[in-house]
Amino acid sequence: MAMGFVREIAIATTEREQLIDLTPHIQAIVTELGIKDGFVCVYVPHTSAAVSIHREVDVADRPRLDEMLDRINPDPATPHYTKAALVAPTEVLIVKDGKLVMDDDQRVYFYEFDGPKQRRIIVYVTD
Amino acid sequence: MAMGFVREIAIATTEREQLIDLTPHIQAIVTELGIKDGFVCVYVPHTSAAVSIHREVDVADRPRLDEMLDRINPDPATPHYTKAALVAPTEVLIVKDGKLVMDDDQRVYFYEFDGPKQRRIIVYVTD
Amino acid sequence: MAMGFVREIAIATTEREQLIDLTPHIQAIVTELGIKDGFVCVYVPHTSAAVSIHREVDVADRPRLDEMLDRINPDPATPHYTKAALVAPTEVLIVKDGKLVMDDDQRVYFYEFDGPKQRRIIVYVTD
Numbered sequence: 001m002a003m004g005f006v007r008e009i010a011i012a013t014t015e016r017e018q019l020i021d022l023t024p025h026i027q028a029i030v031t032e033l034g035i036k037d038g039f040v041c042v043y044v045p046h047t048s049a050a051v052s053i054h055r056e057v058d059v060a061d062r063p064r065l066d067e068m069l070d071r072i073n074p075d076p077a078t079p080h081y082t083k084a085a086l087v088a089p090t091e092v093l094i095v096k097d098g099k100l101v102m103d104d105d106q107r108v109y110f111y112e113f114d115g116p117k118q119r120r121i122i123v124y125v126t127d
Numbered sequence: 128m129a130m131g132f133v134r135e136i137a138i139a140t141t142e143r144e145q146l147i148d149l150t151p152h153i154q155a156i157v158t159e160l161g162i163k164d165g166f167v168c169v170y171v172p173h174t175s176a177a178v179s180i181h182r183e184v185d186v187a188d189r190p191r192l193d194e195m196l197d198r199i200n201p202d203p204a205t206p207h208y209t210k211a212a213l214v215a216p217t218e219v220l221i222v223k224d225g226k227l228v229m230d231d232d233q234r235v236y237f238y239e240f241d242g243p244k245q246r247r248i249i250v251y252v253t254d
Numbered sequence: 255m256a257m258g259f260v261r262e263i264a265i266a267t268t269e270r271e272q273l274i275d276l277t278p279h280i281q282a283i284v285t286e287l288g289i290k291d292g293f294v295c296v297y298v299p300h301t302s303a304a305v306s307i308h309r310e311v312d313v314a315d316r317p318r319l320d321e322m323l324d325r326i327n328p329d330p331a332t333p334h335y336t337k338a339a340l341v342a343p344t345e346v347l348i349v350k351d352g353k354l355v356m357d358d359d360q361r362v363y364f365y366e367f368d369g370p371k372q373r374r375i376i377v378y379v380t381d
Contacts, residue, residue, distance in 0.1 A: 074318050
């Protein structure tokens with residue numbers, strides 16, 4: 001008996017490096033499945049992309065994970081693989097009363113490090 | 128049918144930057160729910176705090192993740208958002224025979240980067 | 255009623271620092287349990303080892319997470335604890351149609367930072 005559901009999100013990136021907010025896509029899957037209290041796993045099946053949850057970036061005092069990655073990356077020739085390894089291709093979230101439990105300013109960001117490309121994000125949801 | 132349980136831990140931090148050991152709080156939830164073999168997800172719904180599992184810090188040869196973050200942070204004005212993004216707001220654990228499977232010296236640490244503040248930690252547990 | 259399964263992988267590392275590909279071990283557990291669509295959590299119960307998912311390292315344009323860690327580590331005396339804390343002891347994966355959903359070039363790597371040692375990896379799998 002399958003207790004969890006596996007869904008897929010398809011996106012197209014347009015820049016070499018780019019952040020795309022996945023939060024509404026993930027919430028839509030949770031809503032469609034009718035999950036009340038549950039768990040979500042997000043997986044990026046790519047070696048030059050990643051996923052991270054943090055403060056929104058469209059504000060002046062945004063988190064500067066991108067700048068940190070540029071500063072510490074040891075490989076100017078192929079930075080995308082090392083950046084993707086550090087940011088990591090996985091994230092997890094919790095659902096309460098049908099909603100992703102998050103701070104109002106938190107977002108789930110897809111990190112593109114070698115775009116533009118067609119990308120897939122795999123989402124596992126269970127109650 | 129809900130298979131997992133969502134619980135909340137409330138803490139108050141007292142310093143600007145501070146580590147708080149969440150391990151006993153999480154083990155207490157697992158014990159209260161009577162989970163034998165299972166899975167735990169820990170989520171911090173804040174943009175200037177995070178969670179990380181590593182060696183205890185009250186020893187001479189402690190891990191120095193805090194010092195690493197100070198060294199690599201690109202943003203002296205608002206370091207808390209970037210630090211929180213890198214350490215990340217999520218963790219996962221496994222339960223075996225009613226106990227969190229961990230090394231004797233491992234702890235689940237809440238990372239405060241912008242305290243003192245009232246903070247919440249959301250915990251999902253399933254068998 | 256237990257819905258998930260907890261299994262253990264035992265490995266022996268032979269170098270001070272070493273990467274070991276856990277992917278076939280984890281896929282073997284998923285196959286043995288007959289999981290079709292599901293979720294996997296990998297946990298390393300050690301304070302000087304970790305787990306990370308990224309591009310394979312046996313290629314010229316490999317990710318250089320190891321070099322990044324050497325560059326940013328603040329503690330030359332006991333680097334293993336800080337490195338293990340940053341890479342982190344946990345990972346999660348998704349199973350679809352009986353297979354781990356991954357890029358062809360992605361691997362789940364065990365990171366040894368203080369070998370050689372006997373090591374355990376705990377794996378939780380559910381559908």
